[in-house]
Amino acid sequence: MNNSIIEISEMSLTDFEEIQSVLISDFDDFWNSETLKNELKNNNSYYIVAKINNSIVGFAGIKTVLDEADIMNIVTKKDSRNSGIGSALFSSIINYAKSNNVKKITLEVNENNVPAIKLYKKFGFEQIAKREKYYNGTDNAIIMQLLIS
Template sequence: MSFTLRDLAYEDIGTVGELEQELFPTDAWPLEMFYTEFFQPDTRRYLLAEVDHRVVGYAGVMVLGATADIQTIGVLPSFEGRGIGRAMLTELLHEARARGADNVMLEVRADNPRAQQLYTRFGFEQIHTRRRYYRDGVDAWVMRLLLPAEEGPRA
């Protein structure tokens, strides 16, 4: 199975809102929030993952100064474990570095070991726990990745 990544287009926001409701029913962002995010390209970038022209995942990053925040990553359960989340996270980290970030933050549900493992494989470390962060009372792990400086060309 192959997939492609592309930037979120205005016309995709409704589809992303539907996926958000399916993937995160307790804590889904309202559709208006995706529109707000979309119209802030100076500090945001959102991606879609597609299989056979069907949106199966999405992800976004916000970069303010030296700090980036992974806003969201979601992949339909039937497409998990195929490298889609890893590819989107890789692209978001590249974007963060390109925009000048030297550290990346995110929150992940304490009861989501699959996502925690993905982030840990990328070098994220848990630095804090936000108690009862999610609407259903589940804690959030705050995780951080320090981005190493990119090496320039050797003389």
């Protein structure tokens, strides 16, 4: 896995069909496949997949309105985590935002989600707010932001 080449490309309908039935079992995704399919049709949204040996091992999405963007989702396949795929996806998403003149990227994350927060901080995101008991009425949400000059 460590020596495998991670290829990043825009998510196609074929890619979506490949992952839709295994979204929850393999990717631990918190969205249902219908929501994801609708996102792919949204002109403001941009979704990418990471592939190793032609097989999807992760995906991420961003929604842009004028010069501001929100990270919608980032997930690595359960059996492939902690091997650089999330970083490759996130780097690609941020480069996409930069090349589209985005000045501010915002995201929201469960404060207990250690791997995700580590990933975001690695790319320069900083906490700007907290929403108490946002997830399931128990876990706090952290709002993080990256300003691009």
